[in-house]
Amino acid sequence: MQLEAITWQRMAERLAGHLDEHGSRAGEETWRRVGIDGAPAADTGVLAGHLADALRLRSRPALVVPAEGFLRPASLRFEFGREDVDSYLGGWYDTAALWREVFGPTDPGGTGRVLPDLWDPATDRATRSPYAELPPGAVVIVHGPLLLGHWFPFDLSVHIRLSPGALARRTEESARWTLPAFARYEAETDPAARADAVVRADDPRHPAWTGLTGPTG
Numbered sequence: 001m002q003l004e005a006i007t008w009q010r011m012a013e014r015l016a017g018h019l020d021e022h023g024s025r026a027g028e029e030t031w032r033r034v035g036i037d038g039a040p041a042a043d044t045g046v047l048a049g050h051l052a053d054a055l056r057l058r059s060r061p062a063l064v065v066p067a068e069g070f071l072r073p074a075s076l077r078f079e080f081g082r083e084d085v086d087s088y089l090g091g092w093y094d095t096a097a098l099w100r101e102v103f104g105p106t107d108p109g110g111t112g113r114v115l116p117d118l119w120d121p122a123t124d125r126a127t128r129s130p131y132a133e134l135p136p137g138a139v140v141i142v143h144g145p146l147l148l149g150h151w152f153p154f155d156l157s158v159h160i161r162l163s164p165g166a167l168a169r170r171t172e173e174s175a176r177w178t179l180p181a182f183a184r185y186e187a188e189t190d191p192a193a194r195a196d197a198v199v200r201a202d203d204p205r206h207p208a209w210t211g212l213t214g215p216t217g
Contacts, residue, residue, distance in 0.1 A: 001192075003200055003208035011199070011209060012050035018212060019139055019156060020058050029136050031106035035152060036143035037191055038160030039182050041170035042201055044143035047158065055139050063132050065102055067144025069117025070094045074124045083177040089184060094118065095150050098142070103153055106140055114140060145182075149189040156212075159195035166202035 006014075019032055034051065038044045045066060052062040071077065072094045080087050101115035112134040117127045134140070148157060162170065168179060185191065192198045199209040 001198065001210060004211060005206065005208045008047055008050050008207060009054075011207065012047060012054040014212075015051055015156065015158070015197075016054035016058055016060075019055065020060060022155075030108050031110070031112060031134060031136060032139045032155045033103065033106055033153060034139060034141045035147045035154040035157040036141065036160065037145070037147040037157065037195065038143075038199075038201075039145050039162060039167055039171070039178075040175065041167055041172075042160040042162055043204060044145075044160055046204075047160065047199070048141045048143040051141055052139075061135060061138035063114060063116060063134060063138065063140050065114070065116050065140060065142045067093055067098070067142060067147060068121065069119065069127065069129075070098050070101075071119050071121045073119065074121075085177070085181045085184070088178055088181045089146065093144075093146065098152070102140060102142065106134070107153070112136065112138070146185055146189075148191040148194045149185065156197075157195045158197045158199060159191040160199045160201050161192060163200075163202050 015034070019034070022032070036044045036048050045064070048064045052064050055062040070093055072092060077087065077092050079091075097118050101118065105111045105113050113131045114134055115129065115131055117129050119125070120127045142152070148159065164183070167182060168176065171179060197210055197212050199207050201207045
């Protein structure tokens with residue numbers, strides 16, 4: 001895998017340029033969905049924020065949707081214990097709600113009415129956030145862990161990869177029980193092969209990426 005050193009800002013500009021070009025070709029009649037996949041230690045929100053800024057500078061509306069805002073209630077997440085790897089992989093995130101509230105409304109012919117978050121893990125209550133009314137041509141950027149194993153209909157996807165050593169170093173002590181889950185995700189899902197671009201971010205100050213290598217839509 002050949003990697004090019006790049007800054008997060010420049011990476012976001014190149015992703016925005018790709019989305020802008022493709023949107024122009026499509027007549028900007030549909031919404032675009034971007035997935036930025038990576039473990040919590042990979043800080044996917046950094047690239048998501050830079051990409052949203054780069055798109056807005058191009059006069060293209062963008063909405064950032066953190067997957068953490070679609071966690072299931074604690075009673076369901078911790079049904080089999082607070083550190084159950086199987087539950088983390090398959091039961092922590094409300095994928096049905098993401099389909100219903102984010103992807104369905106931005107399908108062709110959808111309403112563009114997207115819910116940016118549903119559940120607050122700190123309070124373990126519904127967020128009651130208002131819906132965002134997105135005009136055609138807007139971009140929804142979903143970011144967080146384990147995104148590429150659910151067949152979400154991303155038009156463009158980026159996987160931020162950490163080596164096992166870097167992942168262990170950068171994961172908080174209280175969350176290290178999730179490390180086997182990410183090892184399984186790598187082995188069973190192979191997110192690097194599914195993504196349109198792969199970023200190596202062992203040192204977040206000096207990321208490197210493959211560029212856009214996959215079949216971007």
